[in-house]
Amino acid sequence: MMNLNQQRKFKTFVTGSFAWLIALLLFFPIFWMFITSFKTELQAISIPPSLFFEPTLDNFAIVQERSDYLKHAFNSVVTSFGSTFIALIIGVPAAYAMAFNPTRKTKDILLWMLSTKMLPAVGVLVPIYILSRDFGLLDSRTALVIIFTLMNLPIIIWMLFSYFKDLPKEILEAARMDGATPWDEIVKVVLPLSIGGISSTALLSIILCWNEAFWSLNLTASEAAPLTAMIASYSSPEGLFWAKLSAASTLACAPIVVFGWFCQKQLVQGLTFGAVK
């Protein structure tokens, strides 16, 4: 017979092992992509799959040479960080105004903002394509930054709104009593208090931009293409060369995956969208 303590330990062991098993299964495709990128093409398609082999870096060199990885990585960084930064600058004041000075219309405005996200991108693909062409913005980072900014603005405002709303009102009133202007209030009181919320909002926005594929595929060609579009070019003929494909994929995902791992605590704490009291 096990006593209660042993029983509890045994239970933790069982659930823990089960959790590990599922986590490893779900992570397997990423692990496999990573491993395959160090194989030769022959090893990549060998059956049974080879787990022990002499790793090679050739694939990475070939990817950089053939599709100029660094240029596309630069495009990804510029578009995702740039648009997130601009969206925050536009979104923070709006979220602040709605959270601290709510009117009867506030809820409607928030729902309307979210509803602009319900417009499927395909519904406006043609006009956006034509507008970008007429403004000379096809295949430019500017067009992507503008679109990503507008695309994520509703979600950013919503997340920020739910953080700001939970800030203690007394502190703000105290600041107001001391004669703080709205600008002082935002910069000196609200921002420092909600830095956690703002950073997790920024994180989510950066991840969504980095992985955005629809506009990147349709509006860019070679110059402004971010990594999502570069990878798509490996889909057909080069798709047969798995080791190179894996190397390109690893290079495209590694920055954001590592970034996400480092920030996951922040992300886990932040992603409630006001859904938790």
Place this chain on the structure above:
Amino acid sequence: MKRSITRLLMAPSVILLLVWMIVPLSMTIYFSTIRFNLLYPGQNNFVGWMNFEFFMTDPGFLPAVSNTLILLLSVLMITVVLGVALSALIDKPFFGQGMVRVLLISPFFIMPTVNALIWKNMMMNPVYGVFAWISQSLGLEPIDWLSDFPLMSVIIMVSWQWLPFAILVFVTALQSQDTEQKEAAQMDGATGWHIFRYLTIPHLSRPIAVVVMIETIFLLAVFAEIFVSTGGGPGYDSTNLAYLIYNQALLQYDVGVASAGGLFAVLLANIVAFFLIRAVGKNLTV
């Protein structure tokens, strides 16, 4: 704070979103009523409802609508059910809890194009893929996933991507669950299942509403996974509305019909949003 300042602070967001919504949408409406084929420039006369007729009698239309809805509902079901189960599983501390969490949420950081390429080639390829190897080792016939079960393959890829998002939100929500309440229930002899059913699930109702709403926004517009993996085929078996419209506009150069299709997609999104917001809206306090 004065009302004028509130308005001033909100103005940039509201104006930008208004322009972002109205300008392209009215252009789409205009294009949908004229003949507009890039192969025949200069023949842009008014055609009334013809583009809509064309789009809705396209052989791909009905499959695309049903595929869009099947994809949406299955991925929502899979991610919410598994998301709740998995986040409850990793809620209590165990060895390597942090590591397990990192592994579980990693697929969310993988871009859709890479996601599709990994699954299409290394996992689902009928000759060299990992799944084929597993089937062979078990003495079974390997399955050609992308040709035989194209829509299911896309559902697997998209669920794999969005399950981590659901886990992220639910894990956060579970951390705020009242432990005293749970302990009290345990004292009173409630089983683990009862606690899960009557305390955890109700606690998660608002996070579930949030996950459903955000995922719906993205799932109605799934494109890259199909573009890279099945190309909508075989036939129309894995074509959704987004892909069908893309096909009309950029492969057949028929902007008029594509615009009509775009408007239909907007309409469908609004119908889905209407029902969803009614269903989960009471749990959403903004």
